[in-house]
Amino acid sequence: MSLQTDKRDFSERTLDGLGDSFMRNAVGSAQDSLKTRRLSAATTLGDWEQWRNVGQLIRQHTLQNLDYYLEQLADNVEKQGGHVYFAATKEEASSYIRDVVVRKQATKVVKSKSMVTEEIELNRVLIEAGCELIETDLGEYILQMDDWDPPSHIVAPALHKDRRQIQRVFSEKLGYTGDETPENLAGFARTVLRQKFLEAEVGITGCNFAIANLGAINLVTNEGNGDLTAAIPKTHIAVMGMERIVPTLEEMEVLDNLLCRSAVGQKLTSYITVMGPSAAGETDGPEEFHLVVVDNGRSDILGSEFNEALQCIRCGACLNVCPIYRHIGGHAYGSIYPGPIGAVITPLLGGYDDYKELPFASSLCGACTDVCPVKIPLHEQLIMHRQNIVQQRRTGAGDRLQMKAASRLLSSPALFGRSLRFAHSASRLMSKRGRIVRGPALIHGWIHARDLKQPVKQQDSFRAWMEKRKGGAEQ
């Protein structure tokens, strides 16, 4: 999988999402329960706002000094016998990893969940190189078994699937004969995957944070698959976006608390591990450790007006409060990064040509900004994207004309007032039961995914009501 998960038009993808009632229910209830859990885990920390301030301070400090900390990290990994590779592009990153795997003559590779490996299309590259590659995170494993169905949530990638679908996939692809209870499905996956861990020659993980002064990486998981991936195979390759770094364990600890609480409402997840190349005398863990630091467009964001997007710690909290994500679901974003943060970073990493619609998939309610544990002004960044898209004349000529007309109308109170007088009768033919159900251009675009009420009759309007009162608005 690459950054792009679906090449169809944004409108087609949203229609799919809007029509998938299971997915919409699943997303809605996941949002509700994760929101509540996040709130209670945040409250136990005491002054949550102060924790967010510290989180923001750490991320901003690290980004401002990124070259220094990356160099320190590389020196410390190398001191322990590990290898660090700096990849400017996704091709460089995946071909370096492929070369390591080929050199180790490995045919069996286990992987734990990692977004950046999706970004660099690592699975495709390794499968083409002849490897049996297994995703070991339960959600990712389900998606892989279902012919690499794309993830729909940053933290819960298989959120859009119900247990019956999973049972069907397991029975068709793996000969599973049990029932559809999550316990039995997960127990079956445990047995299958345990064998894969024991057989694999190479384990590949992502990296929640790299710790510069220690020369190690930090993994935050609940299942333990990341630990097994790094502990059993003789070679461990960790892949990190270049911004995922902290100076020391002290900063990591703050960010892990923010991450666990924001992502799943836990104080800490079951397994938080700091790991690097095995030390002398230790008999498991990697004999060979590679850390691949990936740029792939991130340096273009650094120092730009979108710099703060690099503060993201991928907790998914912004998805869990987003009304748009709730209705259209993760696949509609057509990116491995869905939701508000996806709408901000996908166009930055993948360009406006493919993703110019995403910044408009927002109500600008600001819920994402309020919830973000590292204080990224997400909705403001979406507005900046919109401004860029308009300034670069990437909206269609028809759209521009309509917006011009709308702007003339909306900036003149007199003109606006006059047109309201006719709005009700003019919209009669397009409306049904008080809602506009068809219409041209802008109206069509709006009602495609939202409700639009028919304007009220002139005598029932707010303006008429005001005019009747002394001191009412004059036109």
Place this chain on the structure above:
Amino acid sequence: MTVSSNKEAFLNTIASKLGRERKTHVQRPVIQDLIPDSYGQLTNDDLVEILKEQCFFIHTQVIESNPEILQRTLDDLIEANGGGIVMTSGDSRFEGYGLAFPEAFVWEEAAGREANIKRAESANTAIIFADCALAESGTVVVESRPDQGRSLHFLPAHYIAVIERQRLVLRSTQAAAAFNRRIQAGEPVGSSINFISGPSNSADIEMKLVVGVHGPLRATYVLI
């Protein structure tokens, strides 16, 4: 392109995007003073209570024991787990507390990689001593060492961590600061530091929590 020239070009790009020369010295902001304290002064007994309460939420049993009856407590737990092979770390505290288990493997450097992993995989119960424990999140902290591998914590079906009460601290904040002091003093730390909070779990299927996905199915902490 060699790795190091790659590094230089990569880091130079970052510096130039930030509009400056490469940094050779950085002053870390002091964050410890900024972190709010929501608990105030706590005694060791308070910490035990906080730990017990949290463990209820993370599906982890807490057994209060003491050095005199520790052997019996552990024997009972092994039996409750269905018996079978036990694997312990080679921690000297097993000897110090006079613990011994029939049918037990010990993680040891001399056994080598294959044998240690195979033993851990065949063990029904792992028993380890926590290096320290965090009351607030119900976490045991363990470092990898030649006598305590990484997979020992993940492969056996059941996980028992013995926690000495005096090693209880409030939160990860204290543990991270202690580790960082050691790192800055140049002391070696294990190549893997594990913060383990209960058994493995997943909510990947319809957001329903399933305990015991890849790692242990059950976790028990024994407080002494």
